Amino acid sequence: MIWNMAILSGLLCALCGTAGAAEVKVLSGGAVEPGLEAFAHEAKRETGHDLKILFNTTPQMIKRLAAGEIFDIVIAPPAAVDREIKEGRLLADSRVPVGRVGAGILVRTGAPLPDVSTVDALKKTLLAADSVVYNTASSGLYLDKLFGKMGILDQIKRRTTRYANGASVMEHVIKGKGNEIGFGAITEIKLYEDKGLKLVGPLPAEVQNYTTYEAALMTGATSADAARAVLKYLATPAAKQIFVSRGVE
Numbered sequence: 001m002i003w004n005m006a007i008l009s010g011l012l013c014a015l016c017g018t019a020g021a022a023e024v025k026v027l028s029g030g031a032v033e034p035g036l037e038a039f040a041h042e043a044k045r046e047t048g049h050d051l052k053i054l055f056n057t058t059p060q061m062i063k064r065l066a067a068g069e070i071f072d073i074v075i076a077p078p079a080a081v082d083r084e085i086k087e088g089r090l091l092a093d094s095r096v097p098v099g100r101v102g103a104g105i106l107v108r109t110g111a112p113l114p115d116v117s118t119v120d121a122l123k124k125t126l127l128a129a130d131s132v133v134y135n136t137a138s139s140g141l142y143l144d145k146l147f148g149k150m151g152i153l154d155q156i157k158r159r160t161t162r163y164a165n166g167a168s169v170m171e172h173v174i175k176g177k178g179n180e181i182g183f184g185a186i187t188e189i190k191l192y193e194d195k196g197l198k199l200v201g202p203l204p205a206e207v208q209n210y211t212t213y214e215a216a217l218m219t220g221a222t223s224a225d226a227a228r229a230v231l232k233y234l235a236t237p238a239a240k241q242i243f244v245s246r247g248v249e
Contacts, residue, residue, distance in 0.1 A: 020048060020226075021048040021049055021050070021226075022049050022050070022223040022225075022226035023049070023050050023052050023223060023226075024049050024050065024051050024052065024072045024073060024223050024226050024227050024230050025052050025054075025070075025071045025072045025073070025222070025223070026051050026052065026053045026054070026071060026072065026073045026074075026075065027054050027056065027061055027064065027065075027069075027071040027073070027074050027075070027076075028053055028054070028055055028056075028074070028075035028076075028213075029055070029056070029057070029058060029061070029075060029076055029077070029211070029213055030055040030056070030057065030165065030166055030167070030185070030188060031101040031139075031166070031185035031187055031188060031211055031213070031248075032075060032098060032099065032101065032187065032213050032243070032248050033055055033187065033188065033191065034187050034190065034191060034246035034247060034248070035098075035099065035187070035242060035243035035244075035245075035246040035247070035248035036051075036053060036075070036098075036243075037053070038242050038243075038245070038246050039051075039234070039239055039242045039243065040053060042233075042238075042239070042242055043230050043233055043234075043239075046233050047226070047229045047230055047233055049223075049226045049229060049230055051230065054071075056165075057135070057137040057138075057164060057165045057166075058076055058077055058080050058137055058138050059136075059137060059164075060164070060165070061074065061076055061080065062080060062083070062084075065084055065087075065089050066087075070218065070220055070221070070222065071218050071221070072217070072218060072221040072222065072223045072224065072226070072227035073215055073216070073217060073218065073221075073227050073230065073231065074089075074090060074215070074216055074218055075098055075213050075214070075215045076213065076214065077138060077211055077212060077213060077214075078212055078214050081095065081214050081216050084216075085216070088219060089218060089219055090216040090217065090218055090219065091216060091217045091218075091219060092216075094216045094217035094228070094231060095214050095215070095216045096214065096215045096216070096231050096234050096235045097212075097213075097214055097235075098213040098214055098215050098234070098243065098248065099212070099213060099240070099243045099244070099248035099249050100210040100211060100212040100213070100248070100249050101185045101186060101187050101210065101211050101213070101247070101248055101249070102185075102186050102202050102203070102208050102209070102210050102249075103139055103142070103143075103183060103184070103185060103186065103202065103203045103208065103209050103210075103211075104183070104184060104185070104186035104189050104199050104200070104201065104202050104203065105122075105181060105182070105183055105199075105200040105201060105202075105203065106170070106173060106181075106182045106183070106184060106189045106192075106197050106198060106199055106200060107173065107180065107181060107182070107197070107198050107200055108173050108174055108176055108180065108196055108197060108198070109193075109196050109197060109198050110198075111179075111180070111198070112179075113198070113200050114128075114129075114181065114200060116200055116201050116203075116204065117201070117204065118204050119150065119204050119206060119207055121204075122150075122203070122204060122207075123150050123152060125181060126147070126150075126152055126156055126181065127152060127155060127156070128179065129156070129159065129179050129180065129181045130159065130178040130179040130180055131159050131160075131161060131176065131178065131179070131180040131181070132156050132159055132160045132161070132180075132181050132182075132183075133160070133161045133162075133163070133169050133172050133173055133176075133180065133181070133182040133183070134160075134162065134163075134169060134182065134183040134184070135162065135163050135164065135165060135166055135168075135169055135183075135184070136162045136163065136164055137164070137165065137166075138211060139166075139183070139184070139185065139209065139211060140162065140183075142209045143183055143209075146207055146209075166184045166185055166188040167188070169182050169183070169184050170182070170184065170188065170189070170191075170192045170195075170197055173197060174192070174195060174196035174197060182197075185211070186199065186202060186247055187246065187247045187248060190247060210249075213248075215231060215234055216231075217231060
């Protein structure tokens with residue numbers, strides 16, 4: 001009898017510990033993927049809640065939210081968060097800074113490493129490239145402006161391939177040939193370094209472009225209490241260090 005009571009007591013304690021656990025749906029920009037995946041593991045340990053994460057580009061996220069899809073937490077650049085707050089889809093008082101990610105230059109593994117240490121060196125590298133590959137998302141729009149200021153946008157346009165997201169850029173370069181140069185978030189490039197890519201380096205400091213990300217609770221979130229607990233943990237120094245250790249400054 002005593003043994004049975006002990007077993008029952010243990011089971012009740014276990015159930016109490018997991019009763020509040022919930023699945024928290026997160027819609028996030030892909031550039032913070034390494035940090036967010038590591039954070040999700042720690043958030044599970046700290047809060048008991050599981051993060052189910054869907055990664056998209058900012059334009060894709062905006063389309064999903066405008067179409068009425070519901071998530072618990074959205075992680076996006078501040079301008080997109082502002083837009084969604086204005087539209088009533090995110091709660092302004094729930095915003096939490098996540099970090100920023102810089103842009104980098106990549107080639108396929110084994111290809112010669114070009115000089116991208118200065119703006120002039122980057123310009124020469126691009127003009128000499130057989131192919132240039134980057135996305136059509138926010139970082140790609142920045143590159144359009146940068147190449148325009150460098151006076152080479154029209155010259156490289158016919159040799160440029162664009163994709164909707166960073167993953168497609170990476171896969172293109174892995175399968176490419178010749179003197180091909182790609183651009184993407186440094187965090188995303190690092191995810192592919194064991195799959196056939198090499199990070200040449202960041203954009204030169206004077207033209208570096210950082211994309212900042214914030215997290216916010218979605219209006220009508222199905223797991224609002226759990227999401228708030230995750231956001232509270234996201235705001236801690238320990239969570240910040242998790243992202244920094246994965247390249248999200």
